[in-house]
Amino acid sequence: MNWLFVFLGGGLGSLARYGFSLAALRMYSGNFPLGTFISNLLSCVLLVIFAHCIQMKADSEDWVRPLLVIGFCGGFSTFSTFSNETVQLMTSGNMALAVLNVLLSMATALGIIYWFRP
8 A cells, every 4th residue: 555655645746846846947047957956955854854753753654654755755856857957067068067966966965864864
């Protein structure tokens, strides 16, 4: 039954990422992939919060982790879009932005998970 919760959470997370990306495009028109960057970081923050809440509530339902941590956070974050946007920056001659995207994304995401993990 967990597959259903992963499916639902992933769909909701993907919809949230899509909406967030549209909003980011309306507010920012630069070359840096800000929408993907922020959605990936927010996904890390949510993952830490969800994992902490699940850990604090020892009797949490079995469906909560597949729905929120695996499904929603997995759908809300996007490694493939991050990779594609980085390659697009590289091939369009924006090597400095591509390197900045990789370093900033990885350092910030890993830092969030490491420093705020339960």
